[in-house]
Amino acid sequence: MSSITLHRHALSGHSHRVEVFLSILGLDANIVDVDLANGAHKDAAFLAKNSFGQVPVLDDGDVTLSDSNAILIYLASKYDDTNTWLPRDFVDAANVQRFLSVAAGKVAYGPALARLVNVFGANLDKTTAIATAHGILSELDCHLEGRDWLATVNPTIADIANYAYIAHAPEGDISLESYPNIRAWVSRFERMTGFVQMQSSAVGLNA
Secondary structure, three states, X not given: OOOEEEEEOXXXXXXXHHHHHHHHXXXXXXXXXXXXXXXXXXXXXXXXXXXXXXXXXXXXXXXEEEOXXXXXXXXXXXXXXXXXXXXXXXXXXXXHHHHHHHHHOHHHHHHHHHHHHHHHOOOXXXXXXXXXXXXXXXXXXXXXXXXXXXXXXXXXXXXXXXHHHHHOHHXXXXXXXXXXXHHHHHHHHHOOOOOOOOOOOOOHHHO
């Protein structure tokens, strides 16, 4: 039985980051679905794992980690012998961190937030989120001109951190039609060995 357990929600892009990376790395993991609708993430047992009450949480033996980007760094550092997913080169590593910040910043407050409104009924400012989304998508589309991947010549955890909420942006009423380089990047990501799809929702432009 695997020593790795992923506590996740099937509709969480943050959870998907970890799930898809585990699969790409070829790591077996026990998947535990956390019932967010009924508040399982606020139960004492879960809060003991993550005091912020958020998915995902990763258990690996006696190690328990939360925050999807932190978990990606841990998995890459421990299990990627090629050192490509989190490069050791100082410049490449800095470029990866740059796009982890994008995932936690404009992507989180743009496409992720807009999708949160449609999928989970969150009472948030969707209009501003959509504007933020198109701003960062335009920037990323320009950045990807002539590039296959966000941070280096190889796929890294920067690509994993940004994929889910960008690929599922139409669920938040954000079209990717005007961003050909992003659509090509999404397609490349989905062709990687080990890729697993995140569950889609029939909302927004995806309805």
